[in-house]
Amino acid sequence: MTVFERPKPELSPGTIAALLRDHYGLSGDVTPLVSERDQNARLRTAKGDFVLKIANAAEDRSVLELQNAVLRHIAKVDPTLGVPRLIAARSGVDTVEHVEGSARHAIRLLTYLPGRLYSEVEQTPALGASLGSFMGRLSRALAGFGHPAAHRPEFLWSLDEATAVKPWLADIADPENRALVERIFARYEARSLPNLERLRAAVVHQDANDNNILIADDGTTVTGLIDFGDMCFGRQVNELAVTLAYALLDKDDLYAHARPLISAYAREMPISGSEAESLFDLVAARLAVSVSVSSHRAKKFPENDYLLVSQRPAFALLERLDKTNPAFLAAIAREAAGLDPVPSHDAVVGWLNGSMPDRAPLLDFDLDAAPRMLLRLEDGAPGMEHAADRQAFGAWLDRRMAEAGARYAIGLWGENRTVYKGDQFRSSASPEWRSQHLGLDLFVPAGTPVLAPLAGTVLSVSDNDLPYDYGPTVMLEHECGAGGLRFWTLYGHLARETLTRVRPGQAVAAGERIGSIGTADENGGWLPHLHFQVITDRLGQEGEFPGVGQPSLWPVWSKISPDPNLILKLAPESFHEDATPPAALLERRRKVLGPSLSISYQKKLKIVRGKGAYLYDHTGRGYLDCVNNICHVGHAHPHVVEALAKQAEILNTNTRYLHDNIVDYAERLAAKFPKPLSVVYMVCSGSEANELALRMARTVTGRRDTIVVDWGYHGNTQGLIDVSPYKFNRKGGKGKPDHVEIAALPDPYRGTHKGMSTETGLAYAQSVEACIDTIRQRAGQGPAAFIAETISGCGGQVVYPDGYLSAAFAAVRRAGGLCIVDEVQTGFGRVGSHFWAHETQGVVPDIVTLGKPIGNGHPMAAVVTTPEIAQAFANGMEFFSSFGGNPVSAAVGNAVLDVIEREGLQAKALAAGTDLLSRLRELQHRHPLIGDVRGKGLFVGVEMVRDRTTLEPATNEANQVINDLKNNGILVSTDGPFDNVLKIKPPICFGLREAELLARGIDAALLGLSAPKATSK
Secondary structure (H helix, E strand, O other): OOOOOOOOOOOOHHHHHHHHHHHHOOOOEEEEEOOOOOEEEEEEEOOEEEEEEEOOOOOOHHHHHHHHHHHHHHHHHOOOOOOOOEEOOOOOOOOEEEEEOOEEEEEEEEEOOOOEEHHHOOOOHHHHHHHHHHHHHHHHHHOOOOOHHHOOOOOOOOHHHHHHHHHHHHHOOOHHHHHHHHHHHHHHHHHOHHHHHHOOEEEEOOOOOOOOEEEOOOOOOEEEEOOOOOOEEEEOHHHHHHHHHHHOOOOOOHHHHHHHHHHHHHHHOOOOHHHHHHHHHHHHHHHHHHHHHHHHHHHHOOOOOHHHHOHHHHHHHHHHHHOOOHHHHHHHHHHHOOOOOOOOHHHHHHHHHOOOOOOOOOEOOOOOOOOEEEEOOOOOOOOHHHOOOHHHHHHHHHHHHHHHOOOEEEEOOOOEOOOOOOHHHOOOOOOOOOOEEOOEEEEOOOOOEEEOOOOEEEEEEEEEOOOOOOEEEEEEEEEOOOOOOEEEEEEEOEOOOHHHHOOOOOEEOOOOEEEEEOOOOOOOOOOOOEEEEEEOOOOOOOOOOOOEEOHHHHHHHHHHOOOOHHHHOOOHHHHOOOOOOHHHHHHHHHHHOOOOOOOOOOOOOOEEEEEEOEEEEOOOOEEEEOOOOOOOOOEOOHHHHHHHHHHHOOOOOOOOOOOHHHHHHHHHHHOOOOOOOOEEEEEOOHHHHHHHHHHHHHHHHOOOOEEEEOOOOOOOOHHHHOOOHHHHOOOOOOOOOOOEEEEOOOOOOOOOOOOOOHHHHHHHHHHHHHHHHHHHHHHOOOOOEEEEEOOEOOOOOEOOOOOHHHHHHHHHHHOOOEEEEEOOOOOOOOOOOOOOHHHHHOOOOOEEEEOHHHHOOOOOEEEEEOHHHHHHHOOOOOOOOOOOOOHHHHHHHHHHHHHHHHOOHHHHHHHHHHHHHHHHHHHHHHOOOEEEEEEEOOEEEEEEEEEOOOOEEOHHHHHHHHHHHHHOOEEOEEEOOOOOEEEEOOOOOOOHHHHHHHHHHHHHHHHHOOOOOOOOO
């Protein structure tokens, strides 16, 4: 006969009083307590309150010894934990034997724990957290406890043996409930039973129900636990599972109550990933055992109505758990326990951030370069007043996109939206609707092709055709490298043609078309768009997968479906609205910045960030930067930024103090030049460098007259404006100063002498000799200097014919002048074949000026000359540039040289430049507007003419081309006397891919122009 079948003891009050008096020396008021199978009573005495426990005669005495041993153990390892304490009898024993008729009863006396029952108070999530903390402490206390009696074979309440009650499933009267419990046991057998051996084992209380838990009088804190009668040896996580099973009964929001309880438990007693993953399956198994046992007992004791009444909340909870994805519950448990909800999440994200191959386009156009706008779908966002009317909302969106010039609109990952109205967005486990977006939306026209951004295998193709659902979807499976790690991408709201375009198991290459955007009639009633989602844990699903999650569970959902931009890699500005868009900023600029300061393009750009060869505007749109030669090794190069920041944290001061950096840099820079160029002066700008170079020449020679090349530009100071025909002979200029003579621009295409031969170069050098003659006639002596860019930038990216500089230098030197080359735009490997552009002419100048690329945008420049000139310049007047060569600038200069050398950028400039020139010359054959293509390395010009015979400049057309390129995400500018030359001088990290993009862009822009008619002058 079991303890459940044998009547519980019914000792009389007199007998109880005698037992207390005889064995414990106590007397007082005795009050019966409720108990299922024992007889318990509360004793109030002057010495305190106690509980007398009279065990059922059928109770196994070894189990009572187990309980006594546990209570003694807890008293030692956690004395403040709220569990009863054993009171020894006068004889010193813990258990007293009492014979009543034929029955022998074990008598024990325990301390009384004050408080209210858990069942009597409002069971808030905060109280659940207190319960979790208490039970965690209990598990920690029991972790080192063992006892033979804890190993209870065939013990009904051991979760390790949960399936032992399966024969009693037939006793569950309701067929639907019976089928429910069968499914729960099947889940347990499939998910938990195979893993039991991997879970830690310990002695567990496993009966923390709401009538065994005591609460402080204020109802906020768990203070005690009673009834250790169901203890046994089992999986340690069973303790938490049983506690959770009772705590979730009759709760409206399982997540809100479970997560704080699990978290608090795990803070006291950390649980493993395997334990967390089994937790909710064990919760369900405990409930399944409970209803199976109670149904069996109800059949044996039909008069006990309570046995079936008490099943109602258990069956209700079982039904909710049955309808909730067990893998998702496992993720909830992991997160609540302080573990990553998805064990593979960090590895997948790390691969996407680091080792992922270059992704292919997701749509049939370049998302990076295309204009975009942000579309917020949260309550109160612009346009949401039309959300209930699809046509009105569509019209509003079309109007907004047209105003913004946007090719697509972006709907945000992580945005909380209330537009999801279908029942599929409800949850069985919580009243909270799923409304926080797990994907990224791209609003484009219906029919737009959708491509696989990464290679993969089609996992599923399905049609989720409920209102507000995905419509046709494709899910691809991808491998993260060679380790077998996998993740998935989901494409929703597709056209029905997708359903037959790809099939499960099909291998898909990166860039391969997998479908197209569906119409509203196909995609669940939404405006045409792509829902793109990354999935690290499929939760056992395929075909359909949640596209939105509960906001309160975002810490879990965001790990299951991390930011899709890990793959798309759109600029971060794409996901934020700028507080000062271009029009507003332009208005502010006009009020405070001088009107002489120009700004590019018809529609102005607000550039907020740069990376490599790309610039990004306030909307996150990327532009291929083909004109910004200042950021020589690439925008925001991390090595240069790090060097700047590191030195700026230590010291930045002038050169009146000794410092290693400036000497290290000067030595390194000078080594890049042929002898005798070896002395370096550090300054802060190219203008300052050219001013110093002219000052040197005039000081050393004692002369002032200067020869310049037509259309030359050397800086923005007045002294340099005076030697810059590009400035003094154009609008606002005052013409040539008396001390300046202009040599003809040696333009092999438009000039008097054609071609790149040495003969042409010598012919143009005669113009320099003519300038020398003019100066001699006027001043009675030769020039102080001849200054020239090594390739004419403002003259139209003009590459000089062979022999020009050599002959010009020889003439100037015969006249006693110095030769200055301006390498501000052309140096540091840009021309590819040589480190300095003057080397391509086979000359060694007397003075070289450097700027712009020397510091990758940091304000620094340099003058390099010979020891002889430097000595002659040292006439007693000090030269000092306050911050020229300061420690920060020198550190930056060294970093730029590091990058050029380590990344092989000179060779890259040669390869990319050669490829680009080849592509442009191919375009020249197809487009009559291209009159000439010229350049070296990544210093390239494309001259546009309306007539190749007359060379009539195509100025308007060139302007249209650069604006069309800008509208398509490519930045190019114009230069030359007629502003008809496309000037191309990008950062030299510009590669073959960028060369192809630029050539394609120019081709498309030219195709967009009407073929011009030939004109004559």
